[in-house]
Amino acid sequence: WTLQTGQSLHGPIGMFLGAWLISGAMMELILRLGQSLDFSRLLRLPRADWGKFTAHSGLGVTMAGIAGIMAWQAEDIRVVNVGDTWDLGGYEFTLEDVRQERGPNYFTTMADIRLAKNGTELALMNPEKRNYPVAQMPTTEAAIDYNMMRDVYVVIGDPQADGGWAVRTYIKPMANWIWLGSALMALGGLISLTDRRFRVAAGARKQNTIGGVPAE
Incomplete structure (x- = not known):
């Protein structure tokens, strides 16, 4: 086998x-x-x-x-441009938007990533990359979609020279x-x-x- x-x-x-x-x-x-x-x-x-x-x-x-x-866990690391779609573990991911927002005590880069399977939308995931100016400490906030059969994690990374974004995707079955x-x-x-x-x-x-x- x-x-x-x-x-x-x-x-x-x-x-x-x-x-x-x-x-x-x-x-x-x-x-x-x-x-x-x-x-x-x-x-x-x-x-x-x-x-x-x-x-x-x-x-x-x-x-x-x-x-x-x-x-059976799966992992993917790639550079993605807004509008791109990629597949992992039978799921489709689409980077729809990346925008800058401001929180109570931090600035954040937030992405909109649509999760789908067989053409059916499952969730809109919003990973973030935050920066706390007072503490001078950047943090990464993963977006998670879960059920009893699997967990899906998406992490947004740094912007790339060609205008894309580094994105990490993880699927952990039965977590x-x-x-x-x-x-x-x-x-x-x-x-x-x-x-x-x-x-x-x-x-x-x-x-x-x-x-x-x-x-x-």
Whole structure:
């Protein structure tokens, strides 16, 4: 596959491991049903089991997201004139305008870049290059368009001698899966902590500690 497509194996391997973790967590819950496959038993499972399932699923989602970024991210750096269109990762970008504006405490060079796919407009992105005159500090403000399947970043650079502008474009697939997986892992830990067995055990240890204090 790598020789045919020229792409890294990180993507398929990471996706497989992520799916394996999620399916393994689901299989453990299914085994709790017994031979009768009584799904009502799932409602009676301890919260620690649900927390473990949620956390392992979150780890699988995170692994898939990391693999997607490593294997399929795309990057483009070029000089673009106003009105030019370029393609990256199946998306079309058009530089429609570059203008100078003034903010509360800075001057900015702002671009209008239209993002489209298959002729359908998705967003108007406005990357900026700011200059703070008091601090004498230039900064770059990337424009971001995102959904659960990918993040698109566009950065406007310096003007070029031929009248064009340096533009950087990045596409990072499945980037938000990393945040979703992290949230699921944290949620799984919180669900496990609410398990009644842990509260009872903590109370029993506290009573044993109090009962073991010698009288003065």
